[in-house]
Amino acid sequence: MSPLKIKKGSTSHSAYDLRPSYSDTVERHTLAVLVENEPGVLARVIGLFAGRGYNIESLTVAEVDHQGHRSRITIVTTGTPQIIIQIKAQLGRIIDVHKVNDLTVEGPSVERELGLFKVAGKGEHRVEALRLADIFRANVVDSTLESFVFEITGTPEKIDAFADLMRPLGLQEVARTGVAALSRGAV
Amino acid sequence: MSKTMTGAKMVVQALIDQGVDVVFGYPGGAVLPIYDELFQQEKIKHVLVRHEQAAVHAAEGYARSTGKPGVALVTSGPGATNAVTGLTDALMDSIPIIVLTGQVPTFMIGSDAFQEADTVGITRPCTKHNWLVKDTEKLSATLHEAFHVALSGRPGPVLIDIPKDVQFATGTYTEARQVETHYNPQVKGDLAMITELAKAMETAKRPVFYTGGGVINSGPAASQLLRELVAATGFPITSTLMGLGAYPASGDNWLGMLGMHGLYEANMAMHDCDLMINIGARFDDRITGRIDAFSPRSKKAHIDIDASSINKVVHADFPILGDVGHVLEDLLNVWKARGRKTNTEGLAKWWGQIKEWRAVDCLKFTQQGKVIKPQYALERLEALTKKHDRYICTEVGQHQMWAAQYLGFEDPNRWMTSGGLGTMGYGFPASIGVQMAHPDALVINVAGEASWLMNMQELGTAMQYRLPVKQFILNNERLGMVRQWQELLHGERYSSSWSESLPDFVKLAEAFGAKGILCSDPDTLDDAIIEMLTHKGPVLFDCLVEKHENCFPMIPSGKPHNEMLLGDASTKDAIQAGGAVLV
Numbered sequence: 129m130s131p132l133k134i135k136k137g138s139t140s141h142s143a144y145d146l147r148p149s150y151s152d153t154v155e156r157h158t159l160a161v162l163v164e165n166e167p168g169v170l171a172r173v174i175g176l177f178a179g180r181g182y183n184i185e186s187l188t189v190a191e192v193d194h195q196g197h198r199s200r201i202t203i204v205t206t207g208t209p210q211i212i213i214q215i216k217a218q219l220g221r222i223i224d225v226h227k228v229n230d231l232t233v234e235g236p237s238v239e240r241e242l243g244l245f246k247v248a249g250k251g252e253h254r255v256e257a258l259r260l261a262d263i264f265r266a267n268v269v270d271s272t273l274e275s276f277v278f279e280i281t282g283t284p285e286k287i288d289a290f291a292d293l294m295r296p297l298g299l300q301e302v303a304r305t306g307v308a309a310l311s312r313g314a315v
Numbered sequence: 316m317s318k319t320m321t322g323a324k325m326v327v328q329a330l331i332d333q334g335v336d337v338v339f340g341y342p343g344g345a346v347l348p349i350y351d352e353l354f355q356q357e358k359i360k361h362v363l364v365r366h367e368q369a370a371v372h373a374a375e376g377y378a379r380s381t382g383k384p385g386v387a388l389v390t391s392g393p394g395a396t397n398a399v400t401g402l403t404d405a406l407m408d409s410i411p412i413i414v415l416t417g418q419v420p421t422f423m424i425g426s427d428a429f430q431e432a433d434t435v436g437i438t439r440p441c442t443k444h445n446w447l448v449k450d451t452e453k454l455s456a457t458l459h460e461a462f463h464v465a466l467s468g469r470p471g472p473v474l475i476d477i478p479k480d481v482q483f484a485t486g487t488y489t490e491a492r493q494v495e496t497h498y499n500p501q502v503k504g505d506l507a508m509i510t511e512l513a514k515a516m517e518t519a520k521r522p523v524f525y526t527g528g529g530v531i532n533s534g535p536a537a538s539q540l541l542r543e544l545v546a547a548t549g550f551p552i553t554s555t556l557m558g559l560g561a562y563p564a565s566g567d568n569w570l571g572m573l574g575m576h577g578l579y580e581a582n583m584a585m586h587d588c589d590l591m592i593n594i595g596a597r598f599d600d601r602i603t604g605r606i607d608a609f610s611p612r613s614k615k616a617h618i619d620i621d622a623s624s625i626n627k628v629v630h631a632d633f634p635i636l637g638d639v640g641h642v643l644e645d646l647l648n649v650w651k652a653r654g655r656k657t658n659t660e661g662l663a664k665w666w667g668q669i670k671e672w673r674a675v676d677c678l679k680f681t682q683q684g685k686v687i688k689p690q691y692a693l694e695r696l697e698a699l700t701k702k703h704d705r706y707i708c709t710e711v712g713q714h715q716m717w718a719a720q721y722l723g724f725e726d727p728n729r730w731m732t733s734g735g736l737g738t739m740g741y742g743f744p745a746s747i748g749v750q751m752a753h754p755d756a757l758v759i760n761v762a763g764e765a766s767w768l769m770n771m772q773e774l775g776t777a778m779q780y781r782l783p784v785k786q787f788i789l790n791n792e793r794l795g796m797v798r799q800w801q802e803l804l805h806g807e808r809y810s811s812s813w814s815e816s817l818p819d820f821v822k823l824a825e826a827f828g829a830k831g832i833l834c835s836d837p838d839t840l841d842d843a844i845i846e847m848l849t850h851k852g853p854v855l856f857d858c859l860v861e862k863h864e865n866c867f868p869m870i871p872s873g874k875p876h877n878e879m880l881l882g883d884a885s886t887k888d889a890i891q892a893g894g895a896v897l898v
Contacts, residue, residue, distance in 0.1 A: 175440055210626070217623035223443070
């Protein structure tokens with residue numbers, strides 16, 4: 129019998145890879161969320177995290193396809209494996225969300241963040257800051273006789289390390305973009 | 316051939332094209348152009364409610380009793396904020412409704428204008444999706460997409476916020492078939508996993524079907540397939556509050572409702588089963604009780620249209636993502652093709668065990684003396700209305716649980732109750748929506764006096780549209796469920812849980828021009844119910860019942876299924892400190 133007249137179709141959201149391991153370890157995952165660039169779409173994503181009590185470690189968003197009107201939101205979040213699965217499923221329910229990719233589990237990926245560091249100082253400190261910036265391949269994007277602004281890109285860990293080194297040398301202000309990430313390889 | 320028209324006209328045209336015949340609403344400044352268009356046509360009836368919350372609940376009642384989307388139309392600001400409870404209710408129970416709100420003109424948005432509220436901001440977490448339409452050219456396409464989103468996948472409420480200047484401006488009308496959408500949730504389940512489940516069904520010794528609102532939402536075909544599957548396998552079946560009627564209460568394999576106030580045999584079967592087949596239910600906390608002691612020895616299959624429901628609280632050994640109707644059809648076909656096998660020996664033993672649990676007769680009560688027991692009132696209501704073309708709504712509380720226990724539902728879409736959100740004040744406006752959809756049917760709202768008072772103003776609506784809804788109030792002059800918890804949990808300190816200064820319900824009915832009936836005597840109850848049924852218009856039936864009756868069976872907070880309370884004798888110290896924090 130085939131009495132059903134329900135429209136057929138499919139989405140990329142599947143439950144079959146949802147196999148929770150019941151582990152209590154908190155994991156850090158980087159999620160790439162491709163969304164329709166509509167007003168309020170970021171509020172929907174952030175509201176979901178706030179409303180259901182999920183963590184956001186970092187979040188970046190920009191339109192990546194102007195023609196197709198698509199934005200890519202990169203979210204770094206933490207939680208037990210079960211929570212991470214739930215976060216992905218909940219993101220998948222948002223109508224404006226086209227695709228959710230978990231870069232942490234879907235093979236190798238690259239993560240980069242950009243940081244701007246204002247360091248003020250004179251004499252030895254100033255020389256040392258410049259020398260370390262060189263080692264970290266940071267660029268000087270602004271300078272006065274008493275200060276530098278360094279631009280540095282890299283993994284969040286590299287930027288953390290740079291911040292640790294700059295702190296005793298007169299670190300005044302930091303701006304970081306949060307993580308942008310892509311999977312490695314052709315697809 | 317493109318048609319040019321005003322935004323307000325587009326709204327009405329889109330509703331007509333989507334097959335809408337009734338809109339529940341309340342006018343105001345920001346929706347006047349739409350009301351002007353409604354005035355000038357005859358295809359859509361408008362029902363003027365007395366409060367916007369009621370418009371949304373009425374739309375829910377319409378949707379649940381028909382399977383079609385319900386529509387509500389309210390103004391900006393307070394109109395929209397009053398709709399929030401109804402939206403949240405529909406979201407929790409997965410009810411497809413479309414709420415249209417007026418908004419201040421686009422050039423005034425953000426200026427704190429009169430009756431301005433950030434409606435899409437406020438309703439973002441309580442809708443499946445919402446839209447603020449700032450361009451008349453996009454209005455009709457958005458309206459059509461809204462219907463698609465509300466009805467596809469897991470159904471839910473959607474809201475469209477329409478600024479007044481967008482209603483006045485003209486644009487091109489887009490037909491529904493021209494609208495493209497990327498939202499097409501998967502409806503077919505994975506055949507390999509369905510086959511795995513069919514195999515497990517062949518060997519299971521103690522299987523149970525645990526069904527929910529998803530079966531109802533999937534449409535009548537899903538209920539039909541479910542009945543076929545149950546009859547063919549001979550497995551026992553229980554259902555959540557939301558799923559009542561998908562399998563008939565008179566069916567041989569019916570165990571009754573499960574959960575916090577579910578039947579003993581249903582909860583015991585859930586606890587002791589070795590294969591649990593969840594069809595369109597979501598392991599709600601009212602169902603599972605203590606989660607780490609929930610059905611400890613069973614393999615669990617979970618059929619659901621929403622990926623986020625699967626593995627949310629309970630691990631699924633057989634996760635099947637898809638529409639219940641499609642999956643049941645495939646499951647039935649696969650199981651038949653594999654030779655229609657079941658473990659007959661195991662099943663016979665299992666039914667023997669279930670028979671013993673049934674013998675406990677957990678719903679038994681004794682009606683004696685001159686005070687009506689609420690259970691007796693419902694038992695008589697059931698006996699006297701069973702043969703009618705009947706729809707039942709409820710409010711929220713003890714009466715709701717008793718209604719679920721003592722009334723039998725033979726078909727889907729006959730039972731409208733606020734399950735997830737537990738909204739007092741839901742039932743009366745919902746009954747109005749049901750009666751609008753089924754003018755000749757018997758529509759009864761089983762209520763408590765406290766819940767009923769929360770939307771009593773709708774008596775005006777019922778009278779204006781001559782809707783013969785029967786309000787069957789089990790009046791114990793208490794907030795019965797609150798009182799019961801205070802008795803069990805808070806040392807019998809009844810903090811604010813009784814209603815003083817209740818109105819004379821008969822006079823109240825008469826003040827609106829409706830009929831009021833008071834009954835306090837078990838001997839005259841039948842006659843009074845018959846009087847209610849034979850009266851042509853709305854009736855307010857004030858049934859004075861036992862004031863301190865508790866609702867049993869009950870799984871206390873923090874307890875597993877096999878530790879049910881069956882009656883007052885077993886309640887002492889039943890809820891311990893750990894369970895007291897739970898609701």
